[in-house]
Amino acid sequence: MADSAGIPEGDAEGARQRQPGVTETTPLRQSIDRYLRYLTIERGLSRNSLQAYERDLERYCEFLAGREVGSPRAITSEHAREFVAWLRAPQSEDGLGLAASSTGRAVSSVRSLHRFFEEEGEIEEDVTRDLRAPKLPSRLPKALTIDEVQRLLDAAGGDEPQQIRNRALLELLYATGARISEAVSLDVDDVIDRDFVRVRGKGDKQRIVPLGSYAQDALNAYLVRVRPLFASKGKGSPRLFLGVRGAPLSRQSVGLILQEIAKNADLQKSVSPHTLRHSFATHLMQGGADVRVVQELLGHASVSTTQIYTKVTQDALREMYATSHPRARG
Structure with a gap:
């Protein structure tokens, strides 16, 4: 790869x-x-x-x-x-x-x-006070199913150094719901006792997000077996995820890596780093997580931003009911 x-x-x-x-x-x-x-x-x-x-x-x-x-x-x-x-x-x-x-x-x-x-007193009156933006269409986040996430992670597996790194990267994105800019900005020291990761979000606000066992194992394999090899070829960057020449991975690099893995997984839909963030939130809500907890994990300033995932869950429940209940349709 x-x-x-x-x-x-x-x-x-x-x-x-x-x-x-x-x-x-x-x-x-x-x-x-x-x-x-x-x-x-x-x-x-x-x-x-x-x-x-x-x-x-x-x-x-x-x-x-x-x-x-x-x-x-x-x-x-x-x-x-x-x-x-x-x-x-x-x-x-x-x-x-x-x-x-x-x-x-x-x-x-x-x-x-x-x-x-x-x-600042530069104008007497705000002439944009009544300015309105065009109404946005109601669009729900596009999330992968749990099975599709598993296929994606399986396609990232392997024993080659880049494959070990890519698996750790994808496991972390799905385990934390981190934005791509947040993931590529992580330092090695941001992994705390293997159990948590310190994420720096918008406005340099920090949040602590737990890591599941799969992400812990994948990160440990990368940190022990691969990162020292990559780091030895670079200039001593503290960044967690490095390329083969020791330079930090960029957002564009991660996007291309993910596209290639999604192609290998034969997923018939567009997959981006943000897709994993949406999947993280959607699967938490479907599993019964409180919206305030999901808000904190995602780093949303307002709970109203997170509440769109409650709509996703309601739609899934409605579809399941319509296809399963004998009296759902006339």
């Missing part, structure tokens, strides 16, 4: 890709830069979250520059509504053609920016 550890991470690009035509020294640009510094220093946003804000606000600044708006006070509610329409308009109509989810995130970024402007 080819190792993908040498693929660079997408988020290793420059902090911000400036768009052509955007004036760098306008009062609006300076205010946006102050807001981004505030997000970094005072709110402690992760690099991924910060880059999402940067992309959204770069588009906003580009849009306003095209209308000769160069200061926060010059922005009107009409500008804000036109910006949302521009994001959603097809490219054939000179829009960006963004999906509702991407547009919703941009609206959230812009509203947050204007609240900052108001709190």
